[in-house]
Amino acid sequence: MSQVSHAAIELDGLSRHFGERTVLRDLTVSLPAGATLAVLGRNGAGKSTLLRILATLLRPHAGTVRVLGEELPRRGWAVRGRIGLLGHEPLLYRDLTGRENLGYHARLHRVARERVEQMLQAVAMERRADEPVRLLSRGMVQRLAVARAILHEPELLLLDEPRSNLDPAAGELVEPLIGRASGRTRVLTSHDPAHALAEADLVLALKDGRAAYLGPPAGLDPAAVRELYA
Amino acid sequence: MTGSGPPAPAHRAALAVLRKDLLLELRTLETVPAMALFAVATLVVFHFGLNRDTLSGQLAAGVLTVTLLFAAMLGTGRLFVAEREQGGFDAFLLAPVDRTAMLFAKVAALLVYLVVLELIAVPAFALLLSPPRLGVALPGVALMLALGDLALAVIGTLVSALAVQTRARDLIGPIVGLPLLIPALIATARGLGPLLDRHGSVSPQGKWVAFLALYDLVGALIAYAVFDFLLED
Amino acid sequence: MMTHSRHLRGLAIATAVTITAALTLVFFYAPLDADQGFVQKIFYLHVPLAIVSLCGFVLGGIFAIGYLRTGRRIWDMRSYCAIHMALIFSVGGIVTGSIWAKASWGHWWVWQEPTLVSYLIVILMFATYQPLRFSIEDPERQSRYAAVFAIVGGAFVPLNFIAVRLSVEFVHPRVLNLEGGALPGSMKLVFYISLVGIALLFATLMKYEMAAKETRAETRRLRRALHACEDPGATDRPSRRTAAPVGAH
Incomplete structure (x- = not known):
């Protein structure tokens, strides 16, 4: 495609606002293919917005976004179909x-x-x-x-609290599909930071739309995590 | 790897969405029966409101047009509700398909609903208000209704997609849609008038057929041009 | 910065001069109409109002195309203000038209006059512009949907006129037509000056509205910045819901 790139996700100065409210502020992240990024932060910190931007469902307002080597939103059509989104809504028709x-x-x-x-x-x-x-x-x-x-x-999985509503047995059932073993590049959020940290190669902690921490899970001390969710 | 090519041809995606919509409607029977019931009830109201047992000419045409319009509004209002409330928009936007496929599918679905509605409402109209010569003029009536249906379907889909994202969608849909539809309703009613008249012509006036065709064409082109902007977030 | 106030003063003066000149000419120079007498003078107000407001609606649609193409909020602001002003002018147009209809044909409303009827339908159409905007909370989506509506509305204006014209079998004998073709030269001159005056008034008011909206947005931004210095937690206080574009940036 346009440019061969090793990173599955490259964000550079990504910002997004809703009206006058800024939801994401100046995020710069690079995630290698096959790796897992855990996005931490409490409700309203911008986790879901970030996932929706990566899924091409929301357009970024500033900065550049590259997903699977394609720049969004311009070449959104080229990555649609290579992304799997598992969000709060099942995206299934009830009837x-x-x-x-x-x-x-x-x-x-x-x-x-x-x-x-x-x-x-x-x-x-x-x-x-x-x-x-x-x-x-x-x-x-x-x-x-x-x-x-x-x-x-999909090559890239965007998982917004994938284990909510799943009992442990079901969690094990879907593990080979969406877990580490699936071998896909993953971005996941979780209410349960311990679980997310265990699975992650890279952690992005969001506070009021800013990156409060970006780095390996080992570098994040438990007190900082607690403060994030406080 | 699947789905990594350019967008799938629009007609295949449109067929998938249409199929899904008709399947949903068959499962739930939420829209079309309501439209048909509403149409029959409206005819009864017209009987009492006008205090007439039979209608002919322009009056009959007006009653039929307004009845179909009311029923169409009901169906139009529900067209995108499942997409909005059950994540259909997101699911569609995540797929590697041309976004216009959604427009085609919804116009087609609404057209199917309207044709089924008319298969019930027109006989009910004939039975309850016995307009003269409906049988003889049927090809002309069918032509005018078909052109009118296309106008209702295209504008209805556009307005419904607009209204479904607003807070007051039940309100916004009709108040935005009706003024836009007035030219098509004028043409449908005036075109039907002579057909339902004992002394009128059996085939519709060329000017109304031509105008409705023009309206449908302009409506379709505009809808095609702007629809993508209604799906973006 | 307040980009819209730049030419505002000159524009306002030109408007005042032209309108004053037009009114003077209407009352002291234009001849009395042979059939209708004094009341015909409302023509110099009604027809320009109608023409300018219709152009305003279509202009709103054209600005809306600009918004969808560029995504710049300034185009949304232009579109919004054009349609808003056109709506106000069109109310004036329909009221003066009704008065004129009463004076010349004896009825407040004349269905046989296709221009008046089409005009009413166009007003009904654009009257939903504000409610539509108001019921969409996300400002970006509000702008986008309003633009789509303005384009569709603008494109349906001519279709409206064709449909209504086709439906009227018997058209009133028209003493005066919109183009002013049947007018004597002196009336024509006064009419054109009135038209220019009303068009200038439209431009001035539209620019005023844009300047006011931008100033308000700027004030709000400054106030927020000030709050942010005093109380860092309060930066993202949600603002009041509005149908107007939130600043042109």
């Missing part, structure tokens, strides 16, 4: 079944139908795949959402 929902996404992403069955099996949802999503428990919906997010085998 369609799991199989129908995944079938719809498969069509949009031009993925073979067999992949849908494969994914339903991978998240152990094949037995409940023909029930409308609205009848399923939150944990089951989250499993379907995981299947949806990686249906098209």
Whole structure:
């Protein structure tokens, strides 16, 4: 494509505001391919906004953003389809079944139908795949959402609190799909900093939209983490 | 690696969205039955409001046009609600597809709804208010309704996409949409008038057909040009 | 900086002079109309108001194209102020038109006059511009959606006129048409001066509104900066919800 780059994500001076409120301020981050970035910070610190910008759903207001070697938002179309987003919303239609929902996404992403069955099996949802999503428990919906997010085998996974609604067993089930073992480049946020730190190669701590810390997880002392969430 | 090429052809994505929309409607039966019921109820109101058992000519055309408009507004208001509330917009925007596919799909879905509505509402109109010669003039009536449907579908989709992101979408949709639709409604009603008249022509006046075609064309071109801006965040 | 106040003084003076001249000419120079007498003089107000407001709406649409192409808020501000002013002028236009209709045809409202009817529909269309803006909270989305609406509205103005014209089978004998073609020379001259006067008034008021909006945004920015110095926690206090663009930066 336009420029071969080793880093999966390169942010340089990224800022974003909503009206007069600045949500992200001057972020400069570089994440190598295959690595995991944990984004810490309390609600409203800008975590979700950052993920939505990386997912091409929001445009940056200042600075440059490069995702998988393509500059956003100009070449957003070139990375769409190579990103998997697992956010607070499952992005599934409540009145369609799991199989129908995944079938719809498969069509949009031009993925073979067999992949849908494969994914339903991978998240152990094949037995409940023909029930409308609205009848399923939150944990089951989250499993379907995981299947949806990686249906098209994205190179980059954006995970906004991926383990919410998942019990430990289900967490283990999705581990090979969205965990470290998946081998994908990942950006993840979590309410549970301990868990996020354990998985991360790089940590970005956000406070009021600014980078309060950027570096390896070892360099972040527990007191600073507590203060971040205070 | 899947999906890393240029955007998929718009028609394939549009078909996927349309298929999904029709499937959702079949599952929930939320929109079309409501539109049809509303249309029949409106006809009953017109019977009492006008105190007429039968209607003909321009009056009949006006009643039919307004009835269909009201019902169409109901369907239009719901067109994007599932996308907004259940993450459909995000899911669509994350896919490597041309964004105009959403416009095509929604216009097509609304057209299907309107045609089904008319398959119920026009016979109900004939039954309840017995306009003269509806059978003879049916091809002309169908042509005018089809052109009117296209106008309703294109403008309806555009306005609905605009309104669904506002706080007062139930309000914004109709008040923005109606004035924009007035030219098309004038043409539909005036074109239908002579067709439903005992002494009128059996084929619609060329000027109204031509005007509606022009309106549909302009509407479609504008919708095509601006729709992307409504999907961005 | 207040970029819009630069030519404001000159523009305001030119407007005052032209309007005064136009009014003087209307009352002391233009001949009395043979059929309608004195009341015909409202023509010098009504027709320019109508023309200028219609141009204002279309201009709002053109500015909106500028916004969508460049993403610069100044174009949104221009579009907003043009449509806002055009709406105010159009209310004046429809009221004077109604008075004129009453005086010459005996009715406050005449459906046979296609220009008046189309004009009403255009006003109904753009009257929803403000409510639309007001119901979108995110300022960027507000600007973008308002621009889309302004473009669609502007493009439908001509379609409106065609549809209404086609629907009127019998058009009133028109003593005066919009182009002023049937007017005697002296009336034509006065009409054109009035038209220029109203157009200048539109430009002046629009510039005033833009200058005021920018000043307010600037004041708000300074006040926030001041607060930030005194109380660092209060920088991101949400501002009041508004239908107007929030500053042109």
